[in-house]
Amino acid sequence: MNEKTSSRKKIFYILLFIATVVVVFILGLLAASIFERRGESIARLEPIKEIAEWEPRNEIWGENYPRQYESYRKTLDTGFRSKYAGSATIDYLEDYPDLVVLWAGYLFSRDFKQGRGHAYAIRDLRQTLRTGGVEFSPQPGTCWSCKSTDVPRLIQSMGAEAFYKSKWSDLGDQVVNPIGCQDCHDPKTMDLRITRPALIEALERQGKKISSITHQEMRSLVCAQCHVEYYFKGPDKYLTFPWDKGFSADSMESYYNEIGFKDWEHKLSKAPMLKAQHPDFELYMTGIHAKRGVSCADCHMPYKIEGGVKYTDHHIQSPLNNIANSCQVCHRQSETQLLKDVYERQDRVAEIRKIAEYSLRKAHLEAELAWKNGATEDEMKPILELLRSAQWRWDWVAAANSVGFHSPVEALRVLGTAIERSEKARGLLNVVFTKRGVSLPVSLPDVGTKLIAQKYIGLDLEKILQDKLNFLQKVVPEWDKKAKSRQGTLQEY
């Protein structure tokens, strides 16, 4: 082999190498171009199916908004337990048997559980013993108000008054889709909107213009349609928020006192009681996060980026299950540190709440004993008023979600006044006992567990449960059948 051929071969190899590099490089660029164009087609093809004005079915909305809908479906997850709450069912009467005594004569003494996620709203309401069964069905239509996307539709067609006035069980086949899209969104623009008249009416009575509400305020107000204190006004059970004098426990109490409202008469103490519902929004309004302009959604539904698309995480849940994406957006501390900070506050509130509960339980039982020993109406009146006030204040914190974290300082102040009033009542009760020669300390019945306590206040749980079972087995399937034939589809959540 001579030198000429070998150097020619060398040049050939070098040229071949360069040619291959160039061809592969250009092919690669072409491939990249194809990928780019594919991206364009994805970005362009986003078909929007029109959503009817009062469409209650979340899965229909979900066809247009898969990210939001898929994350909403995660509210079905019951796997998260924090120290005090979470997304799992917790039987509060089991954990805090004092509550049975505190609510004697009221349906809450039968059953009170930590609710699960929004998607369970219908199922949970059907199952709770508070909505009764076949024989005993005590609730008005108002009771559905916060549970379903069917409510705006029904209020639209029936009118709010007729909706509230109806019987709960008469609307069973109409209200089947759990809390979802329709409750907070306008189907045309997807803007946030308030669908519940009670909130609009309450804000208007306060002199607030609905049209001047900002988007950031709406990110809390859509939650405040339901996560608030309310009562059923008059014989027509008109859903009303007691906010005319303000949001605080004190101003709501004075509102109730002025109109002479009571939720029920306590079975043991005969006190004219108030039941706080879940003043989450009101408690939050007194806290530091609200003052700094942080909305409910900022912590409970933080923004998310997925493939360059920004959207709101619709897995509405405890931020404690999502510290990295909620708290840490603003707070620089580690997850462990932040969790510790939350628990530190909750521990303190829980400790004081427990003291209030203990005091209230004793006070009710002592009042019962005082009646038995012949106490007069005049003697008891100031005691019962103190009890009403004390329990309202305890409940205002206890019934609110977050174990006081929405506003720890205010929660502790309100619990402090609850203990003060309850202990004052017990002081007056001791005077009654002394006058009647009852030796102190009085002996009180043991109500240490849920079962014993329920028996003591005269509940026939077996009968109640049987009635519920009948209802779930016979009535509920009928409702679902009717609903399905009316809507065409019925998604099971």
Added chain:
Amino acid sequence: MTREIEIKNSIFKIAFVILLGIAVGLALVILRVSNAVSYLSDDPVACVNCHIMTPQYATWFHSSHREWATCNDCHVPHNNIVRKYWFKANDGFRHASIFTLRLDPQVIQIKDDGKTVVQENCIRCHINQVNYVSSSYVTGRNFKQGKGNLCWDCHRNVPHGTVHSQASTPYARAPRLGPIIPDWMNINKNINK
């Protein structure tokens, strides 16, 4: 016989050269697609190649630091060139892996090594504004051992603001990567005109 061996040899050689060409060609494509060469520079635009850090870019772009400091002025070490590129390579490898595997968190947190570097760089530039004695205590190393604070424990929103999340600046106008295909290859360019 020798001729046969020669032909066989040259087929192997040709195949080898083509394979080598493919490998190098593909490597070049990846370099171009990922805009990899830009990472050797100090240009902040390189830091938003992958759009994940757009909020960081946007907040810096609206801060007074924009006038004096690039991303690298604060976020890579400057005491010697070996450490600088070693740090850059490490960070770059981690960022590239996380981006490719889609493991990026919604809220990006600075790592401890990064903290040390940023703290060094605060003092590097601001040495005339801080007290020698007290600033000697404000170091990333001290902080790691649980002693002392970092500059931004107090200067909390310098320069990236208070709200940290990939979603925190949705309307920011950050530079975007140009098209991968060069202009001469774009057939549509004339049609679009």
